[in-house]
Amino acid sequence: MKFPKVPEVLEEAEARGVGVVAMKTLAGARAMDMDPKGGVFEHAAFKWVLEHPEVAGLVVTMKRVRDIDLYLQASGQTMTSADRRILDRYAALHGSDYCRTGCSDCETACPAGVPIASTLRYQMYFEQYGEEKRAMQSYAGLPQDATACLGCGIESCVGACPNGLPVSLKLRAAHDALSFAGYA
Ligand code: SF4
Numbered sequence: 001m002k003f004p005k006v007p008e009v010l011e012e013a014e015a016r017g018v019g020v021v022a023m024k025t026l027a028g029a030r031a032m033d034m035d036p037k038g039g040v041f042e043h044a045a046f047k048w049v050l051e052h053p054e055v056a057g058l059v060v061t062m063k064r065v066r067d068i069d070l071y072l073q074a075s076g077q078t079m080t081s082a083d084r085r086i087l088d089r090y091a092a093l094h095g096s097d098y099c100r101t102g103c104s105d106c107e108t109a110c111p112a113g114v115p116i117a118s119t120l121r122y123q124m125y126f127e128q129y130g131e132e133k134r135a136m137q138s139y140a141g142l143p144q145d146a147t148a149c150l151g152c153g154i155e156s157c158v159g160a161c162p163n164g165l166p167v168s169l170k171l172r173a174a175h176d177a178l179s180f181a182g183y184a
């Protein structure tokens, strides 16, 4: 679920003495209780991030005391083969539906100029983070929203995502969730 050039960026940062703090370390924070009897996805994700010597630390939202209890268990731990299997499974489950934060590779395919990456990021805030108000406010603050997707006859964004996301479908669902259109 990582960007192809992230390793190069990290190496460059290290060479220049720039500290790196990783964000979005849970890759969308989707249903993470994939393996209740096995390892913990959050631990695997944190260990993967921190095993990179170029990364100084990570940040993650903690909403409840139990998040702190859970997350701290990964501190100082090393990655195992079981952790790698968990991450591979998560990527297989969600890799073709998770819009990579910071990517915008498909946006040039849209003649209407829909801010695809921002829209899908706010949808993630709404659906996965449970931050509905913040998501809707952020979406309302965009210079342009995804209204154009509702009646789009060309859907040239379809096939433009190298990760195989069903872009037009996701944008229409995002617009419904993030605007009051879906509640009329
Ligand atoms: S559905 Fe149409 S308007 Fe919406 S992003 Fe795709 S090409 Fe652009």
Ligand code: SF4
Residues within 6 Å of the ligand: 098, 099, 100, 103, 104, 105, 106, 107, 116, 117, 120, 160, 161, 162, 163, 164, 165, 167
């Ligand atoms: S839909 Fe795909 S190409 Fe477009 S911003 Fe998201 S991950 Fe990148």
